[in-house]
Amino acid sequence: MNQSLLTHKRKGGFSLIELMVVIAIVLVMSLAIFGVMSTSEGKKRSLTSVNDINQSGNFALFQLEKALRNAGSGFSQSYAQSFGCKLFASQKQAVPGNTGVVLPFPGAAMAEPFKTVNATVGGIYMLAPMIIASGATKPGMSGSTSDALIVMAGSAGYGEVPTAFTNVATSTQLNLQSTLSFNPNDFVLVADEAGSAGSLPCMIEQVDSGYTAGSNATALPLAGTYYASSIKDKGGAIRNLIDFSNNALAMGIGNSAGNPPSFQMFGVGDNNVLFQYDLLQGGAYDTPIPIADGVFEMHALYGVDTNNDGLVDTWIDPSTAGYDYATLESGTVAANNTLLTIKAIRLGLIMRTSLPEKAPVTTGPLVLFSDLGTTLTFTRTLAAAEQNYRYRIIESTIPLRNSLLLN
Structure with missing residues (x-):
């Protein structure tokens, strides 16, 4: 009898206490596994975000460096006539109600993030290789x-050799010493030697x-x-083709069939996006084009040759008097001479991940150009909410090769 009762008890299963212990152990193990998985997933997201901003930063730098290295191509060799000249350009049907004028910029306000740049220069852009705003x-x-950045460059590929006028232009053609360097649909920059600086x-x-x-052709039809x-600008001034003197020059700066000139602005806008803007309005009118994301801020310095030996002797903050973009875009003799001394750009990008993390991961501050001394160092202090993101700093020194050839 006793043996039968003992057997019956053993067949009865686990007790409630035993089940509760097992459940508790399973819960603890589940929490531990989910914790590990959550931590692993968080690290994976962080690593992916950092990789993303590294790639995006390298791509942004590549695009900027490509534009800056070509700055001044097509017109730098004729700097005495071209630097600081007021740009007039028209594109048929580009601007409804404005007879197609694109330069000077005809609108009341340019699209962001370039509204401030345009307002400062009053919509009037002078020809220059590059200017930091x-x-x-x-x-x-x-x-x-x-x-x-305001960057201008041609892409004709004919060694930047300008062609002189033999006679004044008509309303439909240029009269040149030779037209052999020009092709159908080429862009032509026409600049005059007559007049005073700034005008x-x-x-x-x-x-x-x-x-x-x-x-033997000397007539270039347009x-x-x-x-x-x-072309009429916003102030009512009219520039006529026939007003150019017989001392004017014609410079090929590219072709509309896939090789146009590059008259661009670059700047950081909302959502950490680096935008590119076409001053010639080759695409949709007044529409900045996003080219890279993750760009939190962009800062730059001028590399200046003070003794005309082709070497950068000093770095200058672009807010310095005489180097501010309103002055460099004024077209004066002093401004043009300053443009000639700028031989390189020191560029710094601050990249930031897109998603915040639960705890601060970057306390900062973030420092650009730390090797150039305290007066040129840029320091970005991070607010408490900004410290929950990860950042990367990318810097590069970019020579302006066309400006270097002017020594």
Whole structure:
């Protein structure tokens, strides 16, 4: 009897206490596994975000470096006539109600993040290889100002040799010593030697698509999207093609069929996006194009050759008097001479991950140009909420090769 009862008890299963112990152990193990998985997933997201901003930063730097290395191509060798000239350009049907004028910029306000840049120069852009617009954009996420870049370059590939006029232009053609270096649909920059600094205008024109080069041809016919016999700016001033003297020069700066000139602005806007803006409005009118994300701020310095030996002797903050972009865009003799001394750009990008983390991971401060001394070092202090993101700093020194050739 006793043996039967004992057997019956053993067949009865686990007790309640035993079950509760097992459940508790399983819960503890589940919590531990989920904790490990959560930590692992968080580290994976952080690593992915950091990799993303590293790649995005390298791509942004590549795009900027490509533009800056070509700055001044097509017109730097004729700097005496071209630097600081007031740009006039028209594109048929580009601006409804403004007869197609694109330069000077005809709108009341340019699209962000370039509204401040445009307002400072009054929509009037002077020809220059590159200019840093210090503190000209204010990205929404950063809440602090970033620099913008104005970069101009041609892409004709003919050694930047200008062609002199033999006679004044007509309303539909240029009369040149030779037209062999031009092709159908080429962009042509026309600049005059007559006039005073700050008042010299230049026009961007286009070669007729039906033009055929000849060994003795001197007449270059004009037609196409960017052709205009006269252009009116916002102030009512009119620039006519026939107003150029017989001392004017014509410079090929690219072709509309896949090799146009690059008259661009670069700046950081909202959502940590680096934008590119076409001053010639080759795409949709007044529309900045995003080229890289994760760019929190952008800052730059001028590398200046003070003794004309082709070497950078000093670095200068672009907010310094005489180097501010309003002065460099004024077209004066002093401004043009300053442009000639700028041989390189020191560029710094602050990259930031897109998602915040639960705890502060970057206490800062973030420092750019730390090797150039305290007066040129840029320091970005991070607010408490900003410390929950991860940051990367990317710097590069970029030579302006066309400016280096002017020594």
